[in-house]
Amino acid sequence: MLAVVLAVFAVFAASRLLKYYRAQKDLGYLPGLRSLVTPMSPLGFALPPSQYNPGRDWQWRLRESVYRDAGTETISAIPYVFGPPCIYTSSPEVAKQVVSTKGQFFKAYDTTLITLLWGPNIFAANGEEWRKHRRIINPAFSNATFASVWEQTSRVFDEMEVGEGWAGKRAVDLPVVNGLTNKLALILISTCGFGNPLKWQFTNSASGGMSFEKALSIVSSNHIALLLIPDWMYRLPNKWIRELKTAVDRMNLFMRELIEKRRAEMAQKAPERTDILSAMIKSSESEGKFSMDDSELVGNTFLLLSAGHDTVAHTLDAAFALLALHQDFQEEVYQELLEVMPTEADFTYENSARLVKTRACFLEASRMFPSGFMLIRDTAEDVVLQNVGPNNDDVLPLKRGTRVVVDMIGLHHNPRIFPDPEAFKPERWYNAHENDMSMFSFGARACIGRKFAVAEGICFLAKLLRRWRVEPLAKEGETKEQWKQRVVRGVVVLNLGIGEVPVRLVRRDC
Ligand code: HEM
Numbered sequence: 001m002l003a004v005v006l007a008v009f010a011v012f013a014a015s016r017l018l019k020y021y022r023a024q025k026d027l028g029y030l031p032g033l034r035s036l037v038t039p040m041s042p043l044g045f046a047l048p049p050s051q052y053n054p055g056r057d058w059q060w061r062l063r064e065s066v067y068r069d070a071g072t073e074t075i076s077a078i079p080y081v082f083g084p085p086c087i088y089t090s091s092p093e094v095a096k097q098v099v100s101t102k103g104q105f106f107k108a109y110d111t112t113l114i115t116l117l118w119g120p121n122i123f124a125a126n127g128e129e130w131r132k133h134r135r136i137i138n139p140a141f142s143n144a145t146f147a148s149v150w151e152q153t154s155r156v157f158d159e160m161e162v163g164e165g166w167a168g169k170r171a172v173d174l175p176v177v178n179g180l181t182n183k184l185a186l187i188l189i190s191t192c193g194f195g196n197p198l199k200w201q202f203t204n205s206a207s208g209g210m211s212f213e214k215a216l217s218i219v220s221s222n223h224i225a226l227l228l229i230p231d232w233m234y235r236l237p238n239k240w241i242r243e244l245k246t247a248v249d250r251m252n253l254f255m256r257e258l259i260e261k262r263r264a265e266m267a268q269k270a271p272e273r274t275d276i277l278s279a280m281i282k283s284s285e286s287e288g289k290f291s292m293d294d295s296e297l298v299g300n301t302f303l304l305l306s307a308g309h310d311t312v313a314h315t316l317d318a319a320f321a322l323l324a325l326h327q328d329f330q331e332e333v334y335q336e337l338l339e340v341m342p343t344e345a346d347f348t349y350e351n352s353a354r355l356v357k358t359r360a361c362f363l364e365a366s367r368m369f370p371s372g373f374m375l376i377r378d379t380a381e382d383v384v385l386q387n388v389g390p391n392n393d394d395v396l397p398l399k400r401g402t403r404v405v406v407d408m409i410g411l412h413h414n415p416r417i418f419p420d421p422e423a424f425k426p427e428r429w430y431n432a433h434e435n436d437m438s439m440f441s442f443g444a445r446a447c448i449g450r451k452f453a454v455a456e457g458i459c460f461l462a463k464l465l466r467r468w469r470v471e472p473l474a475k476e477g478e479t480k481e482q483w484k485q486r487v488v489r490g491v492v493v494l495n496l497g498i499g500e501v502p503v504r505l506v507r508r509d510c
Contacts, residue, residue: 016081023078023085028396030087030388032075033058033066040403041083059088059373059409060490064422067410074388074396086403090410092417092438093387098377098404101444103127105377105404114223114494115306118255119299122448123307132290133300134448136283140193140276141448146455149192150349153459156187159200161467170507173473176500177320181313181460186213188456189308193276194301196258210246212254218247220306223494255301259294276304304449311371312453314497316460319365321487321501322424323465324472325480329426330465333357334508337466352458358465360426362457363437367412368424370439372447373496375406409496412439467509473502 036052037044049055054062054077067073073091089095098105109116112124122133160180166172174180187198190212198213219226222244234245262273262281272278280300284292292300323330340354341347352359378401385396385404398404413421418428429436437454440447447453464470472483491499 020078020080023076026399026402027076027078027085027087028388028398030074030076030396031070031072032088033077035077035079036081038077038079038083038085040077040086040405041079044079044083057490057492059407060492060496063409063413067414071390072388073392073410073414073416074385084403086405087398088405088407088410089388090407090414091387091392092411092414092442093392094385095375095406095411095438096442097385097387098406099375099442099445101130104380104383106380107376108378108403111376111378114227115303116299117223117226118302119295119297121296121299121303123303124299130445133292133296134444135290136279136292137276137300137304137448140274140279141452142274144274145192146451147349149188149452149455150352150459152188152191153184153456154347154463156184156191156200157460157463160184163200166505172468172505173502174505175473175502177503178313178317178497178500181316181320182217182309183213184460185309185313185316185456186216186305188312189305192452193304193308194258195262195273195275195277210250212250215247215250215254216305218244219251220310221493222247251302252298255298259297259301277301308449308452310495310497311449312456314369314371314495315362315366315453315457317501318369318498319361319457319461320470320503321498322365322368323361323461323470324501324503325484325488326424327469327471329357329361329424330470333361333461333465334469337462341462341466347462349455352455352462355458355462356430357426358458358461359454360429360432361461362454363429363432363439364424364426366437366439367418367428369490369496369498370408370412371495371497372439372441373408373492375408375441376403377405378403406441408439409490464505467507468505469508471504471506473504 033039033054035044035054037047039045039054039056039058044053045056047053047055049058049061058066067075067090074087074089074094076085076087078085089098106126107124115121115124120129122130122137125133160183161167164172164180183200187200191197196212225244226248229241229244234241258277259281262277263285266278266281266285280292280297283290284294284297323333336355336357340351379398381400383398383402385398388394388396412418415421434450435442437450440450440453472480472487474480474483478486487499487501489499491497
């Protein structure tokens, strides 16, 4: 018996060794991560970090060392036992090749599965299908939409101040800002993207069941569970599972109702709307190449609701923490706000183009904590990557089917591109053009919502900093440096965010 076990083990070990050496060769003997499992595998993602597993947040934890120690901006991750081998790059030159839409790279099914649970969508699509989605949705991201984002962010901020009981207070302690930013960003995408205006005080649905906001929030924070839980488990008498099931059913119902209501409104020739939902429904009613079917409508509705709020909320959380630590810069932003928007009447979307420092603050927070932290692609054919190696002037031939990941944390902490990368330096972005905002990716497939996000971010920060000074909310006896060590750290769930941010707001005008 022992002999059989040993023989099986020997065959397994030999096959792994062979696989390991083949992967080394296929990935051009690039140095990098070597571990029992790769972080790209479900096991590597789920298990805590250890000497055998870099863990799901290795890109954050090792951001200062992994490329430096390898001596190159493009590295390999090869497992001894489990997981797909792949390449990670922190080089913008390589990243641009990888995310190009020319057809050499594509998004593989397993890397977009989480978004496909609700239906086909723009994020998961490739080639002609992606072009179709993008062409239909693009017109909704217009100046009129961005102006409405500005207006609505301002309205929701005012509602939040009242709803949270800040009115008339000299100072407000917020032990965790993250819940507030999440709620604000959700209201914004629902209102401006889908014409489904929500109030700060969440209400129950008309039928008295779980509200849309609660359903989306439960679903958004349980993506991975949704992927893993088999249907039969939903029948178990477990409170958490039952709540998840209710949230999924409610979400489906809300999205379908939203779509049906808008269809009926459009059939009655109501005044034309220009939001994302209307653009998609209009296409669903046309024939031919550029039409969306119902499953694509639901898939995109969920994707945009989800991608459109988590990312912005995480960036605002990071901005809160960084502003709390940089009082001098906060004062500069305040002076800019007084100059550009001295009265309420000046608080307009048009004037926001002059808020150079406020915008730079949002972008620098997004650089330090790029919420879309991995751009994952597979090669569709044999490809030769340019600009690799220690001097970024080498080439790397890759076989068809190789996985290449743009490490957005590594890229945005790459000292060649962002000198002194751990320092908060908003001035990096003072003259940035839209195409320089690399945290939204590059080229034709860059984030469709980047101007939406920036309008929302600037408006939120402008309202906040015009009225309040942000300070660290420290524990008793905690120094500013200790607060920084405790708070300013990356947390990876589906996106990259910062941990819970505790701040104190001190009113400026009293
Ligand atoms: C700070 C906020 C945001 C950041 C950092 C961000 C980042 C990104 C990144 C890096 C990508 C590329 C993903 C890839 O190619 O794999 C992306 C794509 C996308 N983003 Fe954003 N995003 C933000 C806000 C938004 C908002 C507000 C919306 C919607 C209103 C949105 C909708 C999308 C969509 C639909 C895509 C897929 C585009 C395509 O494949 O053509 N994002 N985003």
